[in-house]
Amino acid sequence: MLNNHERLMIDMQRIYLKDRSFAVDNLPSEAGLLVELLDLCSNDDAGFEQYTQAIKKDAGLTSQFLKLANSPLYRQWNELTDLKRMLVVLGLKNIRKIIITSAVQNFFSKLAKSKDPQQYQLWLRSLLCAHLAEQIARKIGYPKTEEAYLAGLLHQVGILLLLINYKENYQQILEHYENGRDFCELEQTNYGIDHCEVGATLIESWQLDSLISDAIQFQHSDTEQLLNSPTLLKIVSVASALSSPPDTDVAEEDITKAGDLLQLLPDICLECLAMALDDTKQVLAQLGFPGVHFNEEDSPEAVMQARDQKADELAERIKNIALTHCFLNGESKDISSLVKELRINLDLLFNLKQICFFSLTPDGSRLVADNDLKLAKLDEIAFNLSDKNSVLVKSFNQGQTLDSMKQQGSIIDRQLTRILGAECACFLPVSGKTEKAGVLAIGSSRKELPGLKEKLPLLELLLIEIGKKYLEFNAAEPDEENISMTEFNKIVHEVKNPLTIINNYLYILGRKLEEDHPALEEIDFIKEEMERVGVILANARERQQQPGGAQQVDLNKLIHELNDFFGNSLYNAKEIEPQLHLDLQLPVLQLPENSLKQVIINIVKNAVEAMQEKGSISISTRDNCFQNGNRFVELSIRDNGPGIPDHVLQNLFRPVESTKKGHSGLGLSIVADLIKEMSGTISCYSSQGAGTEFKILLPRLIESLPAD
Incomplete structure (x- = not known):
């Protein structure tokens, strides 16, 4: 593996490796596949399965979805390596955005217009390796077949990056x-x-909980070096060797x-390869490449003619697609939601996070x-x-895209750049047909600025429609609708009933x-998301907090x-029997209800996850508990679970490794804080096999009565 000095990964637009920078945000895709996907985008009945089967044919598009699904925007679902589940998390709306943007980017890309058959052969090898890795995984009983497919599909993604960044020079290599x-x-030379x-390096920059990056790096390693490696590395190494190049006989x-790495007999190995070839040919036929086979003497003219036909068809589709319709077909009802939608979409499709929109004041x-x-x-x-010195003002007045690298600008320009956390800034004017709306400021590093400028044609196309919509909202009368807390609580109650069912x-x-x-x-996944909805509703119904966070809390009612x-x-889920023993004389306390609720939820959730089925949890309250001369209210939460080991008890309220599978152990640390x-x-208090009890002493703070 490379050490930290050799490999450094920064943001999701570029990667840095051994003092070299590589653009990663515009990996090319086959025109035929993009045409197929555009058809799906226009089909309202198209579902996740159809998109999954189409997207998994191409390394470039798969990389885009893999990158986004594992970005901080969606990290709450944990690392994802199953393509269909990625798409479910992203949602159909975002899927269509990525597809249409990829189509537009490929249309304007010189690489996509290239007639060089090398790119086509590269795509064929990736597709064959993906199908072969999947077949091998199934044959040996490797459970993560989808991960094997992705690793095979992406095994040459480094070649795509080098081809994009070094173009003609690398084509000779x-x-x-x-x-x-x-x-x-x-x-290397x-x-x-x-x-x-x-x-x-690209795969590592996505921070996946997967060995795909290692499988790609060590795919050409010797058999002896791979003997004790994880199975995925062996699968990719074998699939890469057998599928590269696909137009020659298999080497002994x-x-x-x-056989040495996976104990595959020669006949089984060739059977997997034959099935992978059939799968790949089927994909080619679906994308409009009839008669193109791996082990036959292909006609380069026929291949390129088929590609040209698909490229022309893609170009025609692009002419009829309003990119901005993809962006602006949202649910924005006012300027605030429009700006929020703009921020999300620029992050989603262009990976632009350091942005700020400036609008004209009423005067x-x-x-x-x-x-x-x-x-x-x-x-x-x-x-x-x-201000005649400000670059942002010049951009607005002149209606031109400008950047702070070419012009020094004013102090306020530099202040804005620092607020954006950038080294320089690019300013794009936003206007409607006849009226100016404002300026979009985009922060950038000096290294990233050239890459940002390559995106300007698409950004400027988008901002034309943004300006129209902004001015439309600005001219409209504000329509403010307020809902009372009582009405909101009724809505929450009505929503919770079907959730319970x-x-x-x-x-x-x-x-x-x-x-x-x-x-x-899948049922567990749905239950997790239903539980998440319930928690969101519970948090949304919080009462107005008083200054300092404290408010009147009826602990028993809570x-x-x-x-x-x-x-x-x-x-x-586990048929837990709850028992409540509450002191009815408990007064209303002055405490932060949100914090109390989080404490109880965390402790109970930990208890349930550690218990077997048909256990019991008892919650009790007691007034007038004295400690060191101070008066408290006691809250006790007790379970009859397996208990907590001694070595865990010693660090119970510190953020350490949890005894529960899949949990970080941070819950009780938060509770203590x-x-x-x-x-x-x-x-x-905990004993092995006898259960655990948490005792909490809360200050007995009650609201003072006004004096007579």
């Missing part, structure tokens, strides 16, 4: 690809790196490698920020249109299925509400 390891040495390192040494004298991120510094920034039926359905039924995983919530979610903020104390 690519002619020697058939030489295998010698090809990597040739890359010319660039000091090879495609395996570049591809692995590659068959031997498959037409200044440009001020639409501060959707609520940054205090931005509220103090205003550009006077009389769905949870119950999911539980019943899960009980009817066998333990190893594949649908159980426990009853949470007990009902647990009964329809956490308790249901929240209790401390309330000036309370927490203690734990």
